[in-house]
Amino acid sequence: MTNRTRVSSASGKAAHAAAAAALISAFSFLEHFFPVAALIPVPGIKLGLGNIVLLYLVSVKRYGEALSAAAVKVVLSFFLSGSPVALALSLSGTALSLAAMFLLCPMTKRGFSFVTVSSASSFFFNLAQTAAACVFYTGAVFYYFPVLSAVSLVTGTVTGISANLLFPKINKLIRARGSKPDERYANE
Amino acid sequence: MSKILSKKDAVFLCVSALFSALLCFFVYSSLFSPDAAKKTAVISRSGKIVHEMKLSEDGTFLIEDLGFEVTVRDGCAFVSRSPCKGRYCVNSGRISRPGAAVICVPCEITVTVRGEESAIDGVAG
Numbered sequence: 001m002t003n004r005t006r007v008s009s010a011s012g013k014a015a016h017a018a019a020a021a022a023l024i025s026a027f028s029f030l031e032h033f034f035p036v037a038a039l040i041p042v043p044g045i046k047l048g049l050g051n052i053v054l055l056y057l058v059s060v061k062r063y064g065e066a067l068s069a070a071a072v073k074v075v076l077s078f079f080l081s082g083s084p085v086a087l088a089l090s091l092s093g094t095a096l097s098l099a100a101m102f103l104l105c106p107m108t109k110r111g112f113s114f115v116t117v118s119s120a121s122s123f124f125f126n127l128a129q130t131a132a133a134c135v136f137y138t139g140a141v142f143y144y145f146p147v148l149s150a151v152s153l154v155t156g157t158v159t160g161i162s163a164n165l166l167f168p169k170i171n172k173l174i175r176a177r178g179s180k181p182d183e184r185y186a187n188e
Numbered sequence: 189m190s191k192i193l194s195k196k197d198a199v200f201l202c203v204s205a206l207f208s209a210l211l212c213f214f215v216y217s218s219l220f221s222p223d224a225a226k227k228t229a230v231i232s233r234s235g236k237i238v239h240e241m242k243l244s245e246d247g248t249f250l251i252e253d254l255g256f257e258v259t260v261r262d263g264c265a266f267v268s269r270s271p272c273k274g275r276y277c278v279n280s281g282r283i284s285r286p287g288a289a290v291i292c293v294p295c296e297i298t299v300t301v302r303g304e305e306s307a308i309d310g311v312a313g
Contacts, residue, residue: 111196119204143219146212153204161192 017065020057021072024050036155045151048122051097052159052166055118058101059108059167066101070094085136092132097125114163119156126152227286227303229265231258234296241265243284243301256295265299267292 027049036047050073057066074094078087100121107116126148133141227243231251239249241260248259248268257269264282267290277292277299286303 111194112200113191113194113197115193115197116200119201123204143215146208146215149208149211150205153201153208157201160197164192 013065014068016062017068017072020053020065020069021076023053024069024073025076027053040151040154042147042151045148045155047155048125048159049162051118051121051125052163054098055101055105055114055121055159055163056167056170058098058105059114059163060171063102066098070098088136089129089132093125093129096128097121100124113160114167115157115160118160118163119153122152122156122159123149227263227284227301229258229260229283230300230302232298232300240302251297254295254297256292256297258299265301266290267299270295 028046031047031049034047036045037043054066054070057063057069074087074090077090078084081087098121100123101117104112104117104120108114126145130141130145130148229241229243230237231239231241231249233251238251239258241247241249241258243260243263243265246261248257250257250269255269255271257267259266259268264284266282267277267280270277270292272292272294274294277290277295277297280290283290283299283301286301289298289300291298
């Protein structure tokens, strides 16, 4: 039992992804306590705190779990809202923002921080969602996009700053328990 | 990574803020300001169209035998000179929305803005 905290089995991965998905749901519930809509009077905006979980998983190169947790998030949002359009909106937004995270996370080693990754992914989330809404509703939804892109910068920065403050501490905690946070599953 | 915001982040944020500001500007200016390029001022005399002027180009049109002058400036059309007594046409002011009109009854002249869609209700004027 030298590496008791290292999760390498498929069931361990599933447990991690499930915990991440649960955290995302918890965060999206927590968002209701932040009156963002009162500060920025734009309907439908939210802080996107759930993305911080995905961002963490991507930052420690646990891509598989990130993908599974995102999939659970999309399906959950479908079950909670009950409309197929919401599923399409959630799916498109999450897919593109996750892709942006995957591509931009290596930039954190080149002087950029999670603020850049987070605001870019939040921008692409809105881009994909607006595009999907244009398809499912009317093209007029596009006129909402410039506002959303500006707001996504703000919310992305907030999430990114939280990530900058939190992630080193989380990693330190995991290291203290005898595991490496950014270690991939070597023995699989 | 313990820093809250790195220098490159600040640069990235500034660039993207500029980008979304420009996006906002272009999208909403095209949405909210009337598109003068697609609109024309149609000048009719006694029911017959005598001249058409683009609202995007400044200029004047003079009906010489009457001394009646229509001017287009800054995307708006207005009657700048009229021989009529009441001068209601001159005082009607500037028009720019599709469907809007200035009418001079004594001269039998109408100036109507024609555009893609009629923004003004046909009945209520």
